[in-house]
Amino acid sequence: MTENVLIVGAGIGGLTAALALHGQGIDVTVIERTDLRPLGVGINLLPHAVRELYALGLGDALARQSVAPTAIAYYDTDGTLLFREPRGIDGGYGYPQYSVHRGRLQALLLAALRDRLGASAVRSNTELTAVTATTNGVRAQTSAGAIDAAVLVGADGIHSTVRKLLHPGPDPLLWSGVRMFRGAAEGEPFLDGRMMSIVKGANGVDLVVYPIGGGLINWVVMLPEADPGPLPGDAKWNKPGDRAEVLRHVEQWRLGWLDAADLVRRTDPVLEYPMVDRDPLPWWGQGRVTLLGDAAHPMYPVGANGGSQAIVDAAVLAEELASDSWNCGLRRYENRRRPETLRVVEANREMHRAGASRRPDELARVTADYRVRTAADKVRS
Structure with a gap:
């Protein structure tokens, strides 16, 4: 050595x-x-x-x-497929x-x-x-x-x-103006069981959801709430998030292949983090x-x-x-x-x-x- x-x-x-x-x-x-x-x-x-x-x-x-x-797929809030792109081996990568x-x-x-x-x-x-x-x-x-x-x-x-x-x-930490709420909960496989999906909501609200093994489904809801600029305060990645704030945006969605509101309700804990660099x-x-x-x-x-x-x-x-x-x-x-x-x-x-x-x-x-x-x-x- x-x-x-x-x-x-x-x-x-x-x-x-x-x-x-x-x-x-x-x-x-x-x-x-x-x-x-x-x-x-x-x-x-x-x-x-x-x-x-x-x-x-x-x-x-x-x-x-x-x-x-197998892919990343974009959907509207009524479950309509907008765009799909193969990933990993299915996308022709060597790994x-x-x-x-x-x-x-x-x-x-x-x-x-x-x-x-x-x-x-x-x-x-x-x-x-x-x-x-x-x-x-x-x-x-x-x-x-x-x-x-x-x-x-x-x-x-x-x-x-x-x-x-x-x-x-x-x-300084520079904030995009987006606050991310996230968590992981047990859930049944959706779509082909290996899909990474992004749901495009109104007013720039996005849901990113994908399985991560062990029967867990990971989700992130991105909520725009301010203009970009220096972050006021600190960025703590394990800060508890407001579940009700997330539900307010997703509970009317009808994806068909996933009940987003149910997934959020069953998640403990819900965390929040500002999107910064x-x-x-x-x-x-x-x-x-x-x-x-x-x-x-x-x-x-x-x-x-x-x-x-x-x-x-x-x-x-x-x-x-x-x-x-x-x-x-x-x-x-x-x-x-x-x-x-x-x-x-x-x-x-x-x-x-x-x-x-x-x-x-x-x-x-x-x-x-x-x-x-x-x-x-x-x-x-």
């Missing part, structure tokens, strides 16, 4: 990075400020991210816990797309990491407070004491401490410190790309650190990934702005443009 890389954050990006670095023969330690409880609701992984998880030997385990969507419970995915990654590196590879309840450069790398001050490492990777999410240390100036950074890293995932490029969750981009970040970081010196590897990683993720952030914003249409030709144009701008049809070789 080579020198140690310290990863701050045990989310999907951080754990995948640890597995990828270990696979390249690089010693790694992960710290996480919480007690590592697998939480959350559904997440979609695009084929370019699934490819990287297969490369880490996790394909079979992921498939057992997930649903592979499937997977829908999975975020907590189960995190638990899978955590179990694999502990199995391969040992339980001590992940230190929970350890919060980063400061980082200083040393002769041979960095010294991280944490709530459990100092940790010396050759490289530090900030994979600590949208409220990243590492990002704040690197970029202490103004860096941040302006892209001019640079990610400095010296032996860099960023990854939402810490580097938080984006609107409109293209199933946030978690997927973090996974690709992890694979590229490991590849570059294994092929070059620490400093050159970090710069090569950033030079490859920052332009690519910038395009995704911008494409997600544009897709959100164009997403109110119910016209089939416009839906087809928007989805095709998104694939081109994000290079979604290209799986990294």
